[in-house]
Amino acid sequence: MEINYGYVFVAIVLILNMLVSVFIGRRHDLERFQKVAQIIIVWLIPVVAAIGLWVFYKSQDGEVKPDSKNFGGGAQDSGVS
Template identity: 55%
Template sequence: MELKYFYTGFGVIALLNLIVSVLLIKRDDLEVFQKVAQVILVWLIPLFAAVGLWLFYRSQDKPKSIPKSFGGGTSSGTNTHNGSGL
């Protein structure tokens, strides 16, 4: 019974490593050496490296929010002309 849990855990970790390895290989922003080194890390330090690299690149791939304009320019709600003609 205990061996069954071991094989299940091993299978989950191997699947996670495989998924992260494929994601690393498909990245266009990494050089070949970086891809190879990170895939080796994923397989040498199975759970921690896979989860760590996955979280790191997931945070890098999030779309950046467009900053809202701050200050400057005129607003239709302001009246700077007092009508005195000066």
């Protein structure tokens, strides 16, 4: 049985495009027009647009880490006597 690498590449591109399309479709910070336009771009420019948009939005969704220095959030001394 011979593996056709063309079919494997097409399958990977289709899976990548479907995953990124769902990722964009589930975002709450985009308007409907933006979602549709970006999903169309992902399917018109398959690999580059899918990876580019996914990386862009992942960088926008950075984790908010709590500031360990201000634990508790209570009143602080301003240093003024």
